[in-house]
Amino acid sequence: MTRPMSIESSRLPWITAAASFGFLVTQLDVTIVNVALDAIGDGFGAPTAQLQWVVDAYVLALAAMLLSAGAIGDRVGPRRAFLAGLVLFGLASAACGFATSPLALILARAAQGAAGALLIPPSLALIARAAHGDDRRRAAAVGWWTAAGGVSIAAGPVLGGLLVESLGWRWVFFVNLPLCAIGAVLTLLVAREAPAKPKVPFDLVGQALAAAAVTLLVGGLIEGGHRGWSGAPLAALVAGLVLAVGFVLFERRAPHPAMPLSVFRRRPAWSAVVVGSALNFTYYGLIFVLGLYMLRVLHWAPAKAGLAFLPLTATFIVSNLLSGSLVGRFGAKVVTSGGVLVAACGYALTARLGAGSDLLDMLPGFALIPGGMGLAIPALTSGLLASVDRHDAGAASGVLNACRQVGGAAGVAIFGALAGAGMVTGLRTSAVVAAVMLAGAAAVLLAPARKASDR
Template structure:
């Protein structure tokens, strides 16, 4: 007993370092989702981009992030999550440098897409590394996921605030260049604090032996996923300026539908699909994924619209607009940390339902906001939305990890985050189209329509939460792997 206690105690600092290291990747990928929103008016004026062009600045990143995560997760399962995570960190830094020196809008959009590629390599594999370290203990994993999710959620919420401060001090290019020291620190920590564990290598070898063909890149499925999602988002973005009957818009929707159907058909027949459809045979997994789509569609879309509302309808500077977002950070911080305790005590269903209700009420309050609403009128919804999301998202992530086999943790987390990022891209495209006018009345009307849609989506999310298995569990392979890691560390 004493020996076991000493093992657990000695392993704690190592587990803490793993959590800190993988959180760096989550922070930087999530920070770039929202930090750019506060800079959109500045970017549009400097690079002569209209609202549709600004939507592409946001969605180029989100699309690449979404469509490549499945392949990145599969490659992480095959070649090692640590290796893919480190490579993604380097690529993200280089792409951020390209964003910071972009000379025109097309160059910025291309660099943003490259950032998305790096983010896709980091995010699913950071969660896989976390699951390797904590998967043996459901309650410990729930708390670790809560802290990991808190780091990303706070980054999302802090993005507009940090962006406003950086723009005021150094200009809009600084919001991308700030990623360079963060990535350098994360890469160094990965090399020092996440050595390739012997147990993980053994597990990967066993997984490869168990499969008839090792998982790799599913080129057919990957190509169709890119076509389907890009065509759909492009059609949504161009719907308002061109009209539904325009050949590019109508053709985009048709192409997206055909590519989507073809994608499902290809994945159903592929020997090593990038999207294992069998995962969706588990009710908890499917319900949690739908929940994630609803959450990201509402939040990403609303942050885009609120950035336009604060700066164009209310006339705020980037710094003032960024500070107006400050309550979001506090709400995420408290609720994300609390979520791990709530999940450990009540399971995943209760915080998901409560979070959906709380965030939905926050969006409902925003529906009554107009250009003349006092800033204090935004305070309550700006606290309720992150409080609800921060409570629900760690529980949702825990539900996904608990429903998947240990050897497919990278793929399962990639499916979840792909769905969430895809939902975010669609949210930006759809809500941005609703609020795409230049007049304050058009922006306010679009924001009110977006809040009504958000409430409906979170009602759907609440219904999906009822289908999730209430208690997370750990798989036997995950437990055996964690035991092996502890024994290996004691040597």
């Protein structure tokens, strides 16, 4: 007999749409700003280093606050946390648009990133609750949620270019205001608040240690890629690692931990973090190098280079939507490992590119990399949500997404350093490293479990 759906479960498509607005705006602001940097620099007379931090401040704050956002959502309720994130993201976007100096813009971008963190774990928690334990429907919903991010990444450069040319660079931030408003209204209409966790003391020490560790690690990686791996960047990395170890030790004994370590004793949870970090490391790292390769080796115009990425992004969206149905049929583990191996093959093909390559040479890799990534990420996320208690969904997804952001920053820094020694050689080396890393990630997923609790 088919179990009747709850009211919340019957609203899953609408709740998924509302939750997707949160992921859409956070991903849109990763790419839409890049095409406005020249205009921002001209308007403020800002040097390149300051323009770099207009981008990096957002990523840094987003990564640093994701774990805290998951814990906040679990305690106050995902609906309240998500609505607060939309309001704060809109206010921070307005502050960006009205900024009168580079420093003001950088600080507002950091506020944007912190607010964006509050949109990701609670949005997944809303989906997990509405799916009501139905793995197939949850996987399909996560696929749509992930596809919203893919659409926004693809639309970012195009929309940003149109806004800069027609209305000015400030409108790449103002465009977030109606998007946040639509997401908030839809959430108020269709989502109900989940029961919050018991009112326990907030783990301020754990949250502070986690945020400081991620800030130092990501900041050290960003600066190390520009200034070299010594001095301040190296000190930041060492301090970040020390604080990360301190965070884990503290959480093991904390009476009310921000990150319940027991959640990650099961294999599906910790393997999701490992594989998710590898996926972001390889993808964002190689896309960064490919962009430089198109501009500096192939001497393509920026517009042509941007359009060259559209096939890659389109494949990502299609595979995102396909992932949910495949998870319902074959299971999250099979789909995730298959997607990781497909992406690894795409990176291996990309290693063949050289100084005389053209778009046709890139297309096989551009089809397989996002095809595999698009299959793997929704399946990975759905598998993680299925392996934890619904009350821990926000914290678990916060850890996953925080580690993915750190992985992406590491990939950009390390692959960028490889490219600095020689663009073509760096691209090929990066592609080989990416293929080997993902092959290893697939091995982690496919290795047989040694005990029942690991399954």
